[in-house]
Amino acid sequence: MNNLTIDDIGKIIEIKRKVNEQEITHKGYLVEILNDSLKVKLLDNGYNISVYLKEISSFSLDDTKVSLGKVNSKDFIENSSLPNIVYIGTGGTIGTHVDYVTGGVTMSRTPQEIISTTPELEKIINIKKIESPFRKASEDIYYKDWLVLSEVVFKYLNDPSIDGIIITHGTDTLSFTGSALSFLIENINKPVLLVGAQRSPDRASFDGSLNLICAARFVKEKIPGVFTVMHGSINDDFCSVIKAVKSRKMHTSRRDAFIPVNDVVYAKVFSDGKIDFLKKEIFSKDKIPLLNKEFEEKVALIKIHPNIDPSIIDWYIEKGYKGIIFEGTGLGHVPTAENNESILPLKYQFIPYIKKAIESNLIVVMSSQCLFGRVNDKVYSNLRYLSQAGVQYLDSHDILPEVLQIKLSVALKKFKTKEEIIRYLKTNISGEITSKEVPSFYDEVL
């Protein structure tokens, strides 16, 4: 099969396959040329099969070629009576396309191609501008993408002709990006809505359409802030609008993977346009947005567990890290053993290492792996040792660990002194700290 080349992919191939004494014929589109086999999409029924080269007695090619993997694309008709929005596509499942060569999935859809999945949008919003600063899977997102994205968003927050911004993004780090925007841009004055999908757009059960429709319907409310807009239940009935800094992906695969942690759903948006507001909050829209252009990437997030080796902290100090967030157990613990080696051998005790980190000017902040509820530094004596050693509990905050990490990364570049940084961390910037917890924050999960 040496004479087959990549150019032959998509051509009709007729393969004679010899098995035992029988010779059979497979006719189909050549999909892939592998080391030991050819992958063919059979002409008469559409099935893909692979045939071993060693069983192929002969083959012939037809020059008719189809281009496999075509996607529809849609250009929008302007309708300025509808809310004007900017659509920013960044990749993710919502922007995936089935790759017929590898059988895999890539984030290659253009924004126009994503919009074509949901023609209903045309009747709800006026897409004035389409941007696509990068297109990638959400696990590949890193801070420089956030800096680029926040600059794009910032530009349109200052454009008076724009009512809101819809960003499509992979769901794995959807709320991370939402948090990054929440701190990189201060005084957000328009809705910035992050939308993803748990099922890819190649299938009829694509959930991204409803998510997009609900986001589009929410724009007209002109509520400023960064929100995630995803399915609110296992049904295709409504989406939950959740503050990005309180939103968390809590399920690997369900459509309604996003739930608020230490907060309630801000609003439920139904496909027919009905909106239920579950939270009363007054936002000022007259603020002037402010862009923080830098982000400290050297902030570690350490999850505490039994048997953890605290000397990992030495490694972070050595690598020049500027901050550490602990994802502590319970109220915010790390193993300390009250300095008593009969309880826990010295090599597992954190206090000496924490002291070293603080002496090396690292900011060390506690959060909880419980996710729900607030940290506290007083209830147990172990906690007191920690806070005495200089671990920050930020007046018993309820910020999610990964959100705290992002907030510290912004703070470390924004401020010079430790006092300023701590004061900033304690200040509620984007709804990441609630002043009080009510039962519904947790009851809704149960």
Add this chain to the structure above:
Amino acid sequence: MTKIDINNLDYEKLGLMCGLELHQQLNTNKLFCNCPSKLINDDLKPDKVIYRQLRAVSSETGDLDITAKEEQDKNKIFKYLFYNSCNCLVETDSQPPLNINKDALNIALVISFLTNSVVVNTSHVMRKQVINGSNVSGFQRTTMISTDGYLDFSFGRVRIDKILLEEDAARTIEKTDSVVTYSLDRLGIPLIELVAWHDMHTPEQVKEVALYLGQLFRSTGKTKRGLGSIRQDINISIKDGSRVEIKGCQDLDLIPEIINREIVRQLNLIDIKKEVIEKNLTSFSLEPIIINDYFKNTSSKVVLKSFSENKNAYLFLLPGFKGFLGREIQPNRRLGTEIASVLKMRTTLKGLFHLDELPNYGITEKDVEVIKKDFSVKENDSFIIIFSSDNEISSVKNVIEDRLNKLKEGVLKETRASTVEGNTEYQRPLSTSSRMYPETDLSPIVFNDELLDLAKKEIPLSLEDRKKLYIDTFKLSSQLADKMKLNNFAPIFEKIVSEYKINPTTLSVFLLEDLIKASREGVLDLDDINDSLLISFFKTKDLFNRINKNKLLDVFIEYLKNPLDLERIIQENKKEDLSKDVLNNIIDQVIEDNKDFILKQKERSLGLLMGRVMSKTENKYDGKIISQTIKERLDLFLKK
């Protein structure tokens, strides 16, 4: 036009070609998750109800599939009934599929070998787009196992085009105009699809092949039984006709009737084709006319109901079309019904009225006459009246116009469903291969030697060989052997008998009668019994020396509940070693208690005594010994 005699069709002259597609459910866990393949009783309350909608999406070549478009037109809400006992997130399209079920794959390979099919080297699981809601994901997962097989029959060779392994769809519970309710129990049950080439040329040949293939599937011992576990689709074409696929022919005996009636339909449509071309009735351009006023004083229930639903009465004039719609194209089925069945599938309408059948349905002769006069309907003309809402009338018009204008094409390629009488009605156009694309959440299945060898070991005996073995070696009665050879337990029956030296008659009666009876009574679920459970039960040393044969079922039921406790259960049910004296005493007491009856009935009282004694000994004795002893004691008593 000559009337066609359905009982005297010359299949050879007609050029009849029939193909067969069989779908057989397998008795393993589901194809892409670990849920059991169990159907749920309809009156059981679901653990969760889920509502979804589906969207039409473009295929890999960028085209919207025609069937998909039709379904989207309907804009339905799908309601899914979820049962914790046989569903998980996979069926709700909320979790990616797990690896393909190894047992199901194995059975598909075994059937490939049995049909001389060539297994593909590597198979890729495909997504076949289905957006009527019966698959929550919007597609059915399916994979090709083998191609190019054949089987030889009395009339010649039938080629087996391909064998596929796919997941069954959700089960329709209820359909309304806006909501379709499905039970998720059936979704994901493995199905083998076998496609037999159109090498069958008479209805009897189709029946013969279908019957044989059904038995072939069963011989693996791994197929589901009962209504709906096997489904047949038949492809039919005749000279000058077209390929028509008829879905859901469940009853083998009805197959010849369905084929004959379909031939009649095709012949009639070919006749109508010639006639419409001849009379130049090939390009209707319909204009809906609102005629509500003509029914102002009507007492027709159908009409009044339509008006109460805010529908209008519309008239479509069909110049020169007199007699066509009333023409019978299948026994008791007219061309008008044919068009109505398309309307039913593609719109929310339930039917239509046409001039050839009027007056009827409360529409009076006077109504008809006035309409005829006012719209100058001439002797050769016809018309259709339908009741539709404003927003649907244009699709209704399109459907009718399209169907009328396609009469000049004769038989259309389409998928039809069989009715109980054996007629067929429109379901959808034939789907095309553009509805298939790769399942990206699963790796390809490589059929390596290890996998193939494993399957080869499982190839069952043919039914003839099986019967011979059962009668000659196992000494089963011919009647028992016939039943046992077709039973799902046959392969495991053979294994247990050969390896653990269990009496074949005892075992087959247990498997064929005791278990079935217990399952009917609801004390056990046949789905819960698998090969390894049976083996570990029957390999128990000295099983039949330790428990009474008549206790076998009780012990087995108890064992099913606590498979790890078999030893304890046997202990608790072990044969009681009561002395002959004790038994004699019990029997004598029973005889004494029923003295009068016995003196009257003499030897005929044996049955009654047997029952009384059995209940007194709480089934602890072997029945044979009891009946023997009763005879002895009774003889003694009567002699006295």
